[in-house]
Amino acid sequence: MLRPDRMTALLDLVFDRLRAPWRGRRRARAASPAIDADSLLTMARDVLVERSQSSGVGLARRMLDHYAALDDAGRLTFFEGLTRDFAPDPAAIESAWQAYRADPGPLSLAAVTRAAEPPRQELLRRLNQPPAATADLVGLRADLLPLLRDHPALAPLEEDLAHLLRSWFNRGFLMLRRIDWSSPADLLERIIRYEAVHSIGTWVELRDRLLPQDRRCYAFLHPAMPEEPLIFVEVALCAEIPGSIQTLLAPDREELPVDQARVAVFYSISNCQAGLAGISFGRFLIKQVVEDLSREFPALDTFVTLSPIPGLRRWLASQGEDDDLPPDLPATDPRAKARIALAARYVLSAKDRHERPLDPVARFHLGNGARVERLCWMGDTSAKGLAQSGGMMVNYLYDLATLEANHEAFAREGTVTAHPALSRLLREAASA
Amino acid sequence: MLRPDRMTALLDLVFDRLRAPWRGRRRARAASPAIDADSLLTMARDVLVERSQSSGVGLARRMLDHYAALDDAGRLTFFEGLTRDFAPDPAAIESAWQAYRADPGPLSLAAVTRAAEPPRQELLRRLNQPPAATADLVGLRADLLPLLRDHPALAPLEEDLAHLLRSWFNRGFLMLRRIDWSSPADLLERIIRYEAVHSIGTWVELRDRLLPQDRRCYAFLHPAMPEEPLIFVEVALCAEIPGSIQTLLAPDREELPVDQARVAVFYSISNCQAGLAGISFGRFLIKQVVEDLSREFPALDTFVTLSPIPGLRRWLASQGEDDDLPPDLPATDPRAKARIALAARYVLSAKDRHERPLDPVARFHLGNGARVERLCWMGDTSAKGLAQSGGMMVNYLYDLATLEANHEAFAREGTVTAHPALSRLLREAASA
Amino acid sequence: MLRPDRMTALLDLVFDRLRAPWRGRRRARAASPAIDADSLLTMARDVLVERSQSSGVGLARRMLDHYAALDDAGRLTFFEGLTRDFAPDPAAIESAWQAYRADPGPLSLAAVTRAAEPPRQELLRRLNQPPAATADLVGLRADLLPLLRDHPALAPLEEDLAHLLRSWFNRGFLMLRRIDWSSPADLLERIIRYEAVHSIGTWVELRDRLLPQDRRCYAFLHPAMPEEPLIFVEVALCAEIPGSIQTLLAPDREELPVDQARVAVFYSISNCQAGLAGISFGRFLIKQVVEDLSREFPALDTFVTLSPIPGLRRWLASQGEDDDLPPDLPATDPRAKARIALAARYVLSAKDRHERPLDPVARFHLGNGARVERLCWMGDTSAKGLAQSGGMMVNYLYDLATLEANHEAFAREGTVTAHPALSRLLREAASA
């Protein structure tokens, strides 16, 4: 039997303690003297041929520190060098391939695999040897990603990095941790910084999201960079499904005694590491939190998000629907009702050129197997909410019993599952 | 600045706590109903095509549990299937290779890399997703290694496993932990079981190696299988370099006040995981322990091993030197002196067909950059010691100042560094 | 709401870590040069007048170290000196008392209190200032208690010590910790040493009591001497109430899946600190463990002991019942039945001169409010069991619903509660 309390205790401990060495190192890094990208590429060649593991670690550390001191141009040169000089050797591939064709078999085929693996991968693995190196490589990918658009030839480097990071940030290595008001201040400082959905302005606002008994926050962390949350989710325990973020975050709201909670609301999910883009943990996180909360509060029967619809206004504009509806317009107003129907159409059926949901948040939750539960009129009347979606929000329902089936149907045929009322609304709108 | 005390604290914590879940799982595993190897290969194909990450994790867990229930024949069939059915597709390689030749460039070359990577690697990565899976994959490699001799065609599978394990057991992910008498009993139980050099018979013997202030033990552990030490080293703090293991481990010996310690003696180094053979941590461990002890006890000025010479008797026999010398023969006896000279020749200059030191322990320490310091007449008069080496032992010296240079000279030219007295002894013997 | 998981985590941590400093100190103590009891009494006077707190702490530490080096005679002299020289000053009492009588009031009465407090108490409080001193004072009381019989005049010193220890070992300061197979080896070593009821011969036997999922062990510890368990209880989770310790501890017994457990059996309770005799934690421990287990395993419906009847044979002898009945005599044999009836009479109604149950174990459990549930024929056929009670054991039932009422009835009127079958047995035997 897994004992979640001990797991939690462990996670708390890991992350309370590993931080100091990691931080120390970054300070040291800043002090590294600048060397140019070409010298760095020479160091990279040395790292690859170094036979002493322990010297190799020192060399790798220095390389990462020097990398951190490069300017934009230096980084580009360095990336180009990695792509060019650390690619597989075509002659070696050719020779291995001919050998295979002459004598096909598992061993000769394995020789082709070896010849085709870029030395870059081994280089990156060696760069990952020193303490705290993993965070540096995540940072390196964060530097690289924005360059891909203008320098598509860097794609192989990015591919190798993603390949390795996916292996290192394996689900089995991630650790779920509850973040609360007794968490370390430096970790909380990062939560404030990384909150991407409903921003946190002050420590008092943060406390309001962590301290009340009807509020929770969970993050995934990785043992090799424990100071850095990878992704976190904020949860509200409610008596019923909430329709607006204003109510949820009102400073003067009443705290709900947890024994009256029936609904867990995921009201904010933030990815923290630009360098881990595309290496997704989100669905693992939500599923794990649903399971943990179910165990802790058996009375919870509904797990739901309160989500933004970031692309709605842009899409409405593309449909010629451009007018601002006032925040105090009641949901029963015909104009509100028409807008809700349009929003339902957007969330449920607008697709991008890959036939995926156009809205990125919808794409994520529907891909997880959630269903569209309800549209929330004026669910977010903040400036950002009004600008993105005219104030509309949406609840996605996470029902463990149907999650996998929904996910399968979505993955195989693009089927979007929705509350019957919404499907009906959509049909009526279509037939109108 | 790294703060080793906090690091230590963390390690203690990680390993005090993670154990319960891990143990729980193994219990569960035993209960898995048996399925045959072919069904398991079918599951493996499902794991590869599963698009839902979270379903994939469940499937992977079940696969590992079923694997654990296979018998020897089933395992062989399963390994053969993995080698055969999850190899790269030669047609895809051919096609990617032709595309590259038609239009050479980083992107078309990266496509060759992709085509040549065995799907097996992705399968193994996915198998590593569930909690505690890493230990299962280490176990799987432990099952596989002994089969290679009779089934060389399994080598590509072994290569893929080693490739991934090397990435996952990266130095940056390992954690050094001091093992002492307040360590968890279940961890200590494993230390007893894994001690490979000077076996530990009882808990009282174990306590004698852990509790006294002049004794230390350090292990590397990995966050994904924290219950299992990977490798550990036992250390004695001494006033001078010891010449025999009997003295070091005498039950009635006097404890040395640590402020009188000048020499740290590594008297036993044990690898614990058969499944991690060839993925070496040993030199990292010794180097780290040397650094940590230097910091803790600035008065230490000598770091040395007291090592067995496991191949000596066999080599002596090959030289026609077969007689047993009695343990009470003084080192000054001409026969003892002749034997010491021969042992020096064996340790310093006997080579295998790859021109590496013939003795495996010598190979390890010389490869690390240690130098041969002294031969110890009747250093180990246990039955095992007499049988392996006629009672001879050897001290290898770890001198941080010369370690890298020695290592380089050894790696480049096979140069073996030794104490001048030993080199002289060797020259005299040669000229005799 | 208390969160027991975090409490547990804390306890684990406290006791994993505090040990080193404590142990260090004891080592130091051994090295203290011997001084005689009179010099120690002089030091005691210095401790009392020392105005510098921090000098006082050093002085107190040295006093405790010197105390530890005293021989038996020295200790007696020292105790006599403490009793004689650090008693309240009768003249001061007289004067305070006259002042009170002249002008009765809260302030003049408080002055009497101050005059009547022995300076010894302040001395003992100051001796408790240095790190790890608490364990030394517990040890001092352990030295003192056996002397009281022959030196009744030492009672006031004992009274002062007990007074302070009762305050320091307050329930609010005690911490419950689960002891398991991943607990620190040095703590487990003490469990082996302190087990008073069914002795533990080897580490393997200990593991059999800690590792199986249907076995538990809990201890109270104190933050000021965390290396030392104060009291611990061993628990078996069973499908039904067990009637013999042989079955419970059989090396080849089947482990019970915990979801089938209905009964928690307290089969061994050991006080660990002779110096804390009479400062009882036992009932707190049992009550807390009952509550914790109820929360963890809601299916448990019965909490029961399997207890020895240590005084039975002696009492039987006093009743002229002296014969040994063979262990293989069935419980249905008339001789066995007669013996069971006598045992019931002993447990339920034999009283000492203070009208308390004659059997010390009965006294403890009945005082806690437990009821006598069942007598177990040949429940303990070990040499010790046969010698103490002719093999008989007894189950006491802890029913939270009636515990307080039973306790009240017992405390007020000496009423012993028993299972109706036992009460009937007793009546029948009486009328026979």
Next chain:
Amino acid sequence: MLRPDRMTALLDLVFDRLRAPWRGRRRARAASPAIDADSLLTMARDVLVERSQSSGVGLARRMLDHYAALDDAGRLTFFEGLTRDFAPDPAAIESAWQAYRADPGPLSLAAVTRAAEPPRQELLRRLNQPPAATADLVGLRADLLPLLRDHPALAPLEEDLAHLLRSWFNRGFLMLRRIDWSSPADLLERIIRYEAVHSIGTWVELRDRLLPQDRRCYAFLHPAMPEEPLIFVEVALCAEIPGSIQTLLAPDREELPVDQARVAVFYSISNCQAGLAGISFGRFLIKQVVEDLSREFPALDTFVTLSPIPGLRRWLASQGEDDDLPPDLPATDPRAKARIALAARYVLSAKDRHERPLDPVARFHLGNGARVERLCWMGDTSAKGLAQSGGMMVNYLYDLATLEANHEAFAREGTVTAHPALSRLLREAASA
């Protein structure tokens, strides 16, 4: 050897974890229905006679919760009742005293001690049994202290409380913890709240005092109320003795690499618990921190405070020196020099009616054995600094080598030790 790192690790852990249960309880307390002081006194009598320890604990918990709901008048009534009804019984004292006089001896004297101990003390000990009760009793004393001036008859109650708290907050039970930027946010929130000397306005200001490598903060905590710091000290590591708090706390100051630090400056010491007034830990804290820093940074050679002179302006006024000198007046200005000489006179020789230093901060540090090192002209130009002391501050030097001797001389003869330059200044001023 004590291993301070393990101690630190422990402390971190204790205080990271124990908090949840404690906080939980306080929430519960708020919900207790109000009962009046007389009913509470009745409960108190029940607590005293309750023979069941575990019922007693529940009753005590309820009493404390009800106490927390009392208003000012209720509290006064309750305190008066405790003083009146739980005093020792004069008749019992008289009788014990007569028995002693009739037959003097240790036992009859001990009976007097027993008779003279107020039942109130036993009541308070029992109130301390439930979890988290200690904090409640500290709170109760905080409520009581301000009432003493107008209700001097409550003194015996206060005396009993102080007596017990002194025993429970024994130096041996206190734990030193480093507070840093990775400490739990709720603990840091309290540091902000309790900072009494140089107030902390925001979390950013707090970070500036905790995060830089040349800043430290240490607190004493107690295992029974781990959420609450008892006292804390803020430390700056400097290259030389600083003369102004402005420089020390300047937001844009340069961080000092710790290897260049020679001076540790205690620039703020705050007692946190009003209910522990007079139960002093301050000198233990400073001495311990001096020792710990010495070990961690062997290059530190000077330990010094930068302290306010809170009573200076008032005393100057009493001397007819009332004018405000401008903050930008140079220290070399004759008016500044005259003021410095007066301040020296105040700090070194102004006495209260008990012949103790008039300035409370001087009293504390001189009592600890520190010497007056230097007066700092315009060391604190904040509004508070100018108002209290016209901007003057003072450095007190903590020199472990002379601390005890200074303390002795001060305690015995009131001798104030000062830097020779200051003593000379004083003599010159006196002879002027």
